Structure formats: structure tokens, C-alpha cells
Amino acid sequence: MKPIIAANWKMNKTVGESVLFVERLSNEFAKTDDKDIIIAPPFTALHPVAAVLKGPTLHLSAQNMHWDEKGAYTGEISAGMLIDVGCEYVIIGHSERRNLFAERDEYINQKIKTAFKMNLKPIFCIGETLDERNLEKTFEILRRQIKKGLNNILSDDIRRIVFAYEPVWAIGTGKTATAQQAEEVHRYIRKVIIDLFGEKAGANIRIIYGGSVNQKNMGSLMNQPDINGALVGGASLDFESFAKIINF
Numbered sequence: 023m024k025p026i027i028a029a030n031w032k033m034n035k036t037v038g039e040s041v042l043f044v045e046r047l048s049n050e051f052a053k054t055d056d057k058d059i060i061i062a063p064p065f066t067a068l069h070p071v072a073a074v075l076k077g078p079t080l081h082l083s084a085q086n087m088h089w090d091e092k093g094a095y096t097g098e099i100s101a102g103m104l105i106d107v108g109c110e111y112v113i114i115g116h117s118e119r120r121n122l123f124a125e126r127d128e129y130i131n132q133k134i135k136t137a138f139k140m141n142l143k144p145i146f147c148i149g150e151t152l153d154e155r156n157l158e159k160t161f162e163i164l165r166r167q168i169k170k171g172l173n174n175i176l177s178d179d180i181r182r183i184v185f186a187y188e189p190v191w192a193i194g195t196g197k198t199a200t201a202q203q204a205e206e207v208h209r210y211i212r213k214v215i216i217d218l219f220g221e222k223a224g225a226n227i228r229i230i231y232g233g234s235v236n237q238k239n240m241g242s243l244m245n246q247p248d249i250n251g252a253l254v255g256g257a258s259l260d261f262e263s264f265a266k267i268i269n270f
């Protein structure tokens with residue numbers, strides 16, 4: 023399975039900074055064919071970044087989208103608009119969207135369906151809070167997020183989803199799940215997908231880990247059999263640091 027290294031830049035970088043970064047990335051990694059590198063810049067930089075992304079290894083993602091195809095939603099962005107500017111992926115259900123913008127599992131499910139309809143590949147984020155982990159509810163929470171987020175999704179479509187396990191307590195905190203903690207949860211996520219959608223669906227999905235990934239912990243995370251890549255926030259903003267993560 024080809025690993026995915028995805029950069030989520032959140033609300034950082036101007037158009038100029040984004041383009042410079044991606045031009046450099048295109049020059050250094052255009053010929054790398056054993057990894058998929060996904061860049062999720064802010065909305066304002068999607069179109070200019072699409073123009074400088076080169077090679078089959080580099081892919082463009084948005085950080086969010088609306089669930090409806092068009093309409094009176096001031097300040098929102100549709101899946102069709104993302105396709106129009108060259109996106110291939112879209113992050114759906116990031117914990118910052120769930121917690122700061124009250125995104126519920128039902129909205130996330132609608133977004134995934136709309137993404138499929140418009141031919142965008144969802145990067146579907148799931149993860150427990152620290153309280154939920156301390157109460158030993160991690161598996162229960164993940165099963166609920168997967169079941170509700172993927173309600174009425176066809177088994178054949180599951181392979182188009184990238185699953186991102188992002189424990190909320192590890193995002194932007196400097197606390198990474200240990201490789202063993204992450205592996206245990208990734209194995210569980212695969213099991214839930216097998217239970218709900220069958221053996222083939224579970225075997226083919228890529229499950230990536232996110233939460234304070236950096237150049238030091240990337241290697242041990244990637245040594246685990248069920249960790250198929252990383253979603254990187256803070257450490258993807260600096261070129262040298264992100265390049266080292268890609269070259270883990």
C-alpha cells in the first residue's frame with residue numbers, strides 16, 4: 023500500500039508562500055513514485071497551487087466543503103467549486119470543524135456523499151478526546167463516528183476514502199500517540215470497516231495517523247503494519263521539516 027503524507031496548513035500561508043512551497047516540493051518530489059503527497063492549503067491558495075503542482079505524486083486537497091451542491095450559504099464553498107480549481111481530495115470531519123464549528127456526524131455523512139457525487143476523495147477524520155480516552159471510550163466513539171459518518175455509503179465506495187485517525191488530545195499539543203497506541207486504534211478501525219462493509223473494503227483502505235507528527239516520530243509510526251501514512255499540521259508548514267517527514 024502506497025503511504026500517504028498529507029499536509030494540512032489550516033489558516034496559514036498567503037498565496038505567495040503557498041506557491042513557493044509547492045514549487046519547491048514539485049521540484050524535489052515530482053519523480054517520487056512510492057508515496058502520495060497531498061497538500062491542503064487554505065481556500066485562497068488552491069487555484070494558484072494547482073497550477074504549480076507537478077507529477078503523479080503530488081495531489082491537491084481542500085480542508086473543508088459544504089454538504090449542499092449550491093445555494094444560499096454565505097461564506098461556504100461547494101464540492102463543485104473545489105473540483106473547478108483542481109482539487110482531488112477534501113478533508114471532512116476534522117476535529118477543529120467538529121469542535122469549533124459544531125459539525126455533527128450527520129453533516130459529515132452528507133459531505134462524504136456529496137464529495138463522492140462530485141468525484142472528490144474524502145479524507146475522513148475521526149478521533150477521541152482526552153476525556154473519552156481516559157473513560158476508556160475510544161473504541162466506542164470511533165465506531166459511532168464511522169457508523170454515522172458512513173451511513174448509507176456503498177461498500178464499493180469505501181476504498182475511495184482515506185481514513186485519518188486523529189486523537190483530539192494529540193492535535194497541536196506536541197503529545198503524539200505512541201506508535202503502539204496508534205497501531206491498536208488503526209487495527210480497530212480496519213476491523214470496524216470489515217464488520218460494516220466486508221473483508222475486501224477493510225483490506226483496501228488506507229488509514230493515516232494525525233496528531234503532532236514530526237520528523238522524529240514519523241519513522242516509528244510508519245513501522246506499524248496498519249499505519250499507512252500521516253496527516254501533518256504544524257510540522258508541515260516548514261519546508262525542511264515536511265521534506266524530512268516525507269523521507270521518513
Ligand code: PEP
Pocket residue numbers: 030188192193194195196232233234235253254255256257
Ligand atoms: C491536524 O490538525 O490535522 C494535525 C494533525 O495537526 P498537528 O500535526 O499540528 O497536531
